[in-house]
Amino acid sequence: MSKLLMIPGPIEISPKVQEAFAVPPPGHLAPPVIEAFGRSLERMREVWLAGKDSVPFILAGGGTAAMEMAAANLVECGDRVVVACTGYFSDRMSEMLRRLGAEVIEVRVQPGRRPEPGHLDEILEAETEQGPVKALFATHVDTSTGVRIDAGAYAAVAQKFDLLSIFDGVCATAAEEFRMEEWGADVYLTASQKAIGLPPGLALLVASPRAAAARSRLKQAPPMYLDWDVWRPIMDAYEARKPAYFSTPATNLILALDAGLGEILEQGMDARFALHAGKARELRERWEGLGLTRVPEDDDGAANTLSALYYPEGVDASLVGRIGERGVIVAGGLHPEIRDRYFRVGHMGYAMTQPEMLERTVSAIADALGVRSNP
Numbered sequence: 001m002s003k004l005l006m007i008p009g010p011i012e013i014s015p016k017v018q019e020a021f022a023v024p025p026p027g028h029l030a031p032p033v034i035e036a037f038g039r040s041l042e043r044m045r046e047v048w049l050a051g052k053d054s055v056p057f058i059l060a061g062g063g064t065a066a067m068e069m070a071a072a073n074l075v076e077c078g079d080r081v082v083v084a085c086t087g088y089f090s091d092r093m094s095e096m097l098r099r100l101g102a103e104v105i106e107v108r109v110q111p112g113r114r115p116e117p118g119h120l121d122e123i124l125e126a127e128t129e130q131g132p133v134k135a136l137f138a139t140h141v142d143t144s145t146g147v148r149i150d151a152g153a154y155a156a157v158a159q160k161f162d163l164l165s166i167f168d169g170v171c172a173t174a175a176e177e178f179r180m181e182e183w184g185a186d187v188y189l190t191a192s193q194k195a196i197g198l199p200p201g202l203a204l205l206v207a208s209p210r211a212a213a214a215r216s217r218l219k220q221a222p223p224m225y226l227d228w229d230v231w232r233p234i235m236d237a238y239e240a241r242k243p244a245y246f247s248t249p250a251t252n253l254i255l256a257l258d259a260g261l262g263e264i265l266e267q268g269m270d271a272r273f274a275l276h277a278g279k280a281r282e283l284r285e286r287w288e289g290l291g292l293t294r295v296p297e298d299d300d301g302a303a304n305t306l307s308a309l310y311y312p313e314g315v316d317a318s319l320v321g322r323i324g325e326r327g328v329i330v331a332g333g334l335h336p337e338i339r340d341r342y343f344r345v346g347h348m349g350y351a352m353t354q355p356e357m358l359e360r361t362v363s364a365i366a367d368a369l370g371v372r373s374n375p
C-alpha cells in the first residue's frame, strides 16, 4: 500500500482526476483541450459562487503566482493597502506588496488568532482619515496555523470603506464556504494542488468586474506574464471555444481541472462545504481523544481543511517521521514563531470523501504517539 499524502497540499486526488491527467500531453489547440479549458472557466465561476460577469483566469504556476497576479494587477507604487496577517502566507503577501512599492499596513495577531472584523473596521476608520486605502488582503485559511478568517465579514468591512478585497484561498477554495458574489469579494485565488484536488501546477483566480476595471486604471502595466489585460483575450477565446495562444497552458492539468471541477459541482457547493465542516469537526474530536491541542484558539476560527496540532508534552518533531513510517505523510510546523512546537495534517478534497483514509490517518498518529484511538 502506498503512503497516504495528508499534508496541506499536494493532496490525494480522485481516480477520475488522475485518469484525466494521465494521458500523453495534448497540444494547446487540440479540441478536447479547448473544450476542457472553456468549460473549466465556466465551472470556476460556479465553484467560486461568483457572478456571471466575473473574470476567471487559469495559468501555469503555483499559488504564489496567483497571489502575485492579484497584487500586480491591483496595486502599484504609492498605494496604501491593509494586510490581515495571520501567518506565513499573509507575510508573503505583505512582502510582495512592499516590492510593488505599496505602503503596507499590517494587522498582526499571535499565531492561532485572527483579526476580528470589528478590529479591522477600527483600523480602517483611522487609516482612511490619513489618506485613501486601496485594498484589503487576507488569507482565507492560513496554512501555517490552521486558522480561518471570517471572509464574509472581512469583505463587508472592505465594502464599507470602498476598498478592493482580495482573498488568498489556496488552502480553502472549494472546501471552505466562500460566496464571492453574495459577499462582494473582489478576488479569490487558489492553486490546483490544494482543496481543488489536482496535481500541482495551476494558478487559478477569479476577479470581480470591479477588480478587472481597477487593473485598467494602473499607471504602470504589470509584468507581462501576470497581466490580466494580456490574458483576458485568451480566456475569452477559450470560453468561446476558440483556439488562442499567449503562453502554453499546462494541457494535462487543464484536462484534470475540467474533470475535478466537474466532480466538485456534481457534489454541489453547499454539500461540499458541509462535508468538510462535518468531517473536520469529527477530526477535532479525535484529536482531543488523542490528547492533542490545536493551534487555532477557537473552533469558529479553526479551518476545515487542515489541523495544526501542538506536540504533546515530551514529544518533538520526530513524531512526523514516525507517522510517516506508519504509512501516512503529515507536515511539520511552518509558522516561524512556533515552528518546532506543532505539526499539520491536511484533510481536504478527495480524502474527505474516503472515511478509510481519515481513519488510517488518525490510527497512524495515535500509534506513533503510543496512545489508543477510539473512533
Ligand SMILES: *Cc1c(COP(=O)(O)O)cnc(C)c1O
Binding pocket: 009, 061, 062, 063, 064, 065, 089, 139, 141, 142, 143, 168, 169, 170, 171, 191
Ligand atoms: C500553499 C499556499 C500558498 C502557496 O502556494 P504554492 O503553490 O506553493 O505557491 C499560498 N497561500 C496559501 C494560503 C497556501 O496554503
